[in-house]
Amino acid sequence: xxxxxxxxxxxxxxxxxxxxxxxxxxxxxxxxxxxxxxxxxxxxxxxxxxxxxxxxxxxxxxxxxxxxxxxxxxxxxxxxxxxxxxxxxxxxxxxxxxxxxxxxxxxxxxxxxxxxxxxxxxxxxxxxxxxxxxxxxxxxxxxxxxxxxxxxxxxxxxxxxxxxxxxxxxxxxxxxxxxxxxxxxxxxxxxxxxxxxxxxxxxxxxxxxxxxxxxxxxxxxxxxxxxxxxxxxxxxxxxxxxxxxxxxxxxxxxxxxxxxxxxxxxxxxxxxxxxxxxxxxxxxxxxxxxxxxxxxxxxxxxxxxxxxxxxxxxxxxxxxxxxxxxxxxxxxxxxxxxxxxxxxxxxxxxxxxxxxxxxxxxxxxxxxxxxxxxxxxxxxxxxxxxxxxxxxxxxxxxxxxxxxxxxxxxxxxxxxxxxxxxxxxxxxxxxxxxxxxxxxxxxxxxxxxxxxxxxxxxxxxxxxxxxxxxxxxxxxxxxxxxxxx
Numbered sequence: 001x002x003x004x005x006x007x008x009x010x011x012x013x014x015x016x017x018x019x020x021x022x023x024x025x026x027x028x029x030x031x032x033x034x035x036x037x038x039x040x041x042x043x044x045x046x047x048x049x050x051x052x053x054x055x056x057x058x059x060x061x062x063x064x065x066x067x068x069x070x071x072x073x074x075x076x077x078x079x080x081x082x083x084x085x086x087x088x089x090x091x092x093x094x095x096x097x098x099x100x101x102x103x104x105x106x107x108x109x110x111x112x113x114x115x116x117x118x119x120x121x122x123x124x125x126x127x128x129x130x131x132x133x134x135x136x137x138x139x140x141x142x143x144x145x146x147x148x149x150x151x152x153x154x155x156x157x158x159x160x161x162x163x164x165x166x167x168x169x170x171x172x173x174x175x176x177x178x179x180x181x182x183x184x185x186x187x188x189x190x191x192x193x194x195x196x197x198x199x200x201x202x203x204x205x206x207x208x209x210x211x212x213x214x215x216x217x218x219x220x221x222x223x224x225x226x227x228x229x230x231x232x233x234x235x236x237x238x239x240x241x242x243x244x245x246x247x248x249x250x251x252x253x254x255x256x257x258x259x260x261x262x263x264x265x266x267x268x269x270x271x272x273x274x275x276x277x278x279x280x281x282x283x284x285x286x287x288x289x290x291x292x293x294x295x296x297x298x299x300x301x302x303x304x305x306x307x308x309x310x311x312x313x314x315x316x317x318x319x320x321x322x323x324x325x326x327x328x329x330x331x332x333x334x335x336x337x338x339x340x341x342x343x344x345x346x347x348x349x350x351x352x353x354x355x356x357x358x359x360x361x362x363x364x365x366x367x368x369x370x371x372x373x374x375x376x377x378x379x380x381x382x383x384x385x386x387x388x389x390x391x392x393x394x395x396x397x398x399x400x401x402x403x404x405x406x407x408x409x410x411x412x413x414x415x416x417x418x419x420x421x422x423x424x425x426x427x428x429x430x431x432x433x434x435x436x437x438x439x440x441x442x443x444x445x446x447x448x449x450x451x452x453x454x455x456x457x458x459x460x461x462x463x464x465x466x467x468x469x470x471x472x473x474x475x476x477x478x479x480x481x482x483x484x485x
Contacts, residue, residue, distance in 0.1 A: 038143040052135035060128035064170030067120025081107035097263035100271040102212035103174040130180040131169035137183040138461040164457040178212040179458040190431045196236035199244035207252035222437040272347025281449040283359035287339040290346035306339045316383035316452045329374040334359035372447040379451030414470025438462040
């Protein structure tokens, strides 16, 4: 897959307003310059799309059918989707507010369309199509922000071969649909910054991103900040574009909070799992167990049973317990036990608030800083991709571990360099800056809660783009020194 041999197809394409020359020399001197970008190579785009379809369909329908891996989080998504498809919207059921709702709403729509019994194959095809579409989308984004056709093509090929995102099409989780929606949102938001177009489309798909993963809100705040910084440099982005983007996001937030209140009886959230996740991030407990009575909890304590009650675990944190105790990131639970037990609902915000307050008192500021660094490290170093660790998927664990090491050695350092370069150039290249801020946002969220390879993978396309920029800078510096020497 080589670059288009015709120079015109590879030349940067000016924005539409540059087709005609300014009416005066003064206008030429004062008008902000329209950004330029690469025109996608049709042959590369078609090849990537066909190969992505082939590989993702083979994976989801033959090698790793997601219908064969319905347990844990996947089982909960399927349970809620089936209930919604069969019963419709039934309010007042608190467990339906446990996870963010976008994924099980998507699955419920598929189930309602294709049959009462969970049509796993139809859902697997949809997941495969979402995963496949993410490959050409990555290439199109690379054409918008990278300086050469070869670099954009390289990113497209790597995205095609990137196993972590391929693997997620084989599980009924939020990763595959979020990967697609986030890439499409990014592409259309870049078009808004570069051309002033696609604002409503960007807003609508951004609202879907939020409903799939509410933590994506931090990135939309960053995008707004980038626009405010560059408001005079991008006069083609006017109030109507901002409204078109913001309105669907605001509606998604309002609906999410209203739905949450209808199920839980109180306002102040989107998914109650966030309460437990935040406690795990600030207390470093691996397991959370909730009981309906004190007698049941006391029996669990006597029996040292960490698997009873309403139980949720964070497998990634367990990896920190396997480190050398002298390692500053070693798991050191604030409450001195891998499990936190209490009587009440597992997502109760008031209970979790009291627990976190006690954890903060015990660890102090330095302890929380250490927890934050450990949480971030989990998405890069210590945690292994879940659910590849489960017995049913361990046959692919060597592959996921290989890509984990590949990320550590080849991608991580240059990615951080590229992220810094992109954010520093926020005034010169806002489109590239919002790519860098995708990674910064994912790091911040991991630090607050906890990191995990699976949670990181939807951001890997941006990591690959930034890593290539970082490697380009490094190689350029080495060549310059050699010439000078």
